[in-house]
Amino acid sequence: MSAPLRVGVVGVGWAGQQHIKAYAALDGVELLGIAGLEEAERTALAAEHGIEHDVARWEDLLALDGLEAVSVAVPTFLHAPIAIAALERGLHVLSEKPIALNGTEAATMVDAARAAGRVLDVAFNHRRRGDIQRLKAAIDEGRLGQTYYAKAWWLRRTGIPTIGSWFTQSNLAGGGPLVDIGVHVLDYALFLLGNPAVRSVSASTYDLLGRNGFGSSPEDNTKSGGGNADAKFDVEDLATVFMRLEGGGTLLVEASWAAHRADGDQFGVTLYGTEGGAELIVDDYAPVGSLKLFGDDAGTATAQRLRAGVGGAHPAVVAEFVDTVRSGDWAGRDGSAAAQLARIVDACYESAAAEREINIS
């Protein structure tokens, strides 16, 4: 039996807790320490999972003797500094999405991973869902033929993660729903389409509801700084993007935290191909969404419901990161795919500001 892999987690909010639980459930992993500003959460998590060190400052976590890998689950503006410091100490890093505030910062993280010869993974848990994986398998079996158009969305009526929290401040978050939930949508949509390069984007962003105080999540008042009347909101509450893809296909992405639409939270995707179409709709974080394939049988429309399992989420992301680190086969695990998504998101914001299509080289 080899020695356990000694890991740490920075951040004890929702995301950090997913990483902590996932590591704690894995054999051959020792959760050496956690860091976060909330002392009560930290000590409770440390007691629950038998974690030796719980510290406030991320710098103190990275300095722990014997630490080999770290998850970074903190506000987005801290991803790059913490990940780069960790990589420079020779640690492997699993960062939360989005990889960084923007593509330029993301590139510095990729450079640091390559220079250190260490793994830099980014948590894109939604593509691990069973319904998305089932749809991908159907596409790979050729059931849709050549896919040429997709529309993918994540829309909330009142789901701003607390007006005034770090999420609604562009210098801390990098943007609003496009960079927060839209980046998941972009990740799973491009995955389903076979990862074509995005050639150009034409985007619009709006902030008309959030900046007037409408749309803060009723269930979510836990984010720091939220809830006060003068709260800062300088990000979008809705983004729409039309993307031209390598090979001639196109993709429409919509992401909202606030919009006068049906109540609740919904994400999904529709795809059109030469042999068939598909639709996946996930309402209110259902573990398995409604997945249908459409086609034509000698002139008659066909619709088939596909069954899917729950699939993986953070536990799958964390387990794969641990397996990769242990395998010693780190080629290509340098965060560059997530950095490319960050460049695409940058181009979307540039397009929205300039009110024109932006080419991506």
Ligand SMILES: NC(=O)c1ccc[n+]([C@@H]2O[C@H](COP(=O)([O-])OP(=O)(O)OC[C@H]3O[C@@H](n4cnc5c(N)ncnc54)[C@H](O)[C@@H]3O)[C@@H](O)[C@H]2O)c1
């Ligand atoms: N993959 C997903 O599905 C998913 C879901 C939610 C959030 N996220 C991402 O996870 C990250 C964190 O989001 P969250 O919702 O958990 O945020 P949060 O505000 O609930 O928690 C942030 C945590 O970071 C800690 N922190 C802040 N500054 C720190 C510092 N200087 N040193 C140590 N700890 C510090 C806070 O104490 C807190 O524990 C974000 O990048 C977000 O985009 C991903």
